[in-house]
Amino acid sequence: MSGSSHFQIYNSTELLVNERSVKINHGYYNADNFIQINLMKDNVTTTQFNAYISVVKQNFAKLDGSCIVTNQINGSFTWASNGNLSNGYDNNIVCNFAVIVPHGTSYLATVDQYSVETGVDHLNYDDGEYDFELNYHYQFVLESYSDGTNRTYFFEFITDGSYTASGFVISFVENVCECADSIISCNDIVHTVMKSSASICPNLICSFTIQPCETPFIHLSIGAKDITEFDFIKVYSNETLIFNTQLIK
DSSP, rough: OTTTOOEEOSSSEHHHTTTOOOOOTTTOOOOSSSSSEEEEEEEEEEEEOOOOOOOOTOOOOEEOOOOOOEETTEEEHHHHHHHEEEOOSSSSEEEEEEEEEEEEEEEEEEEEEEOTTTTTTTEEEEESEEEOOOOOOOOOEEEEETTTTOEEEEEEEEEEEEEOOOEEEEEEEEEOBBOOSSEEEEOOSSOOSSSSSSSSSSSSOOOOEEESSSSSOOOOOOOOOSSSTTTOOOEEEETTEEEGGGGGG
């Protein structure tokens, strides 16, 4: 909105929002039966204001939603707002879902599909330390506690009584905390650290040996991210240390 434009929304008793307090993609609930929207603009020709108004019941009881767990294969699974995304999810529902991560396992969680009423319907995440709202393409690792005890992660989906969208799908790929094969063949183009996933488990030591190759030289490229001061990668050649991430500043 341009600096010379003015925007207000009133009900019968008060000013609900103006150009200084308005939030984009945020739902405003007005318990009054009256609403007035004022927009005073200059000569700017671009769109200054776009919104929709819907009527929802007050204090409507939230029902258990039809969220489902599907595709349970080898410890991995998905959690979705509804079975058929083309039909959309229901109004006035709440879904709660808990993922328990035992010692020796982690999960790679990915929001594969996401279409909800922005700012009004909410998909929330809580790990007991941090909580925030999820949206499209969020990806993170769920791990047990560093002392080896189980850790529980909570997910919640809440909708109101107005417009609905197709919904969401979150996939959880189990990563059993086992190192990949310790022998790396010369024919290997890519060799991951973990046996079943690209994500790394905590408190793990993996060692690998490259088989002797016919060629006199080997090009070794190490790809790593999110390495902390407590993690390290070391490479030895004929028992001589030639690479150590702890020495990289």
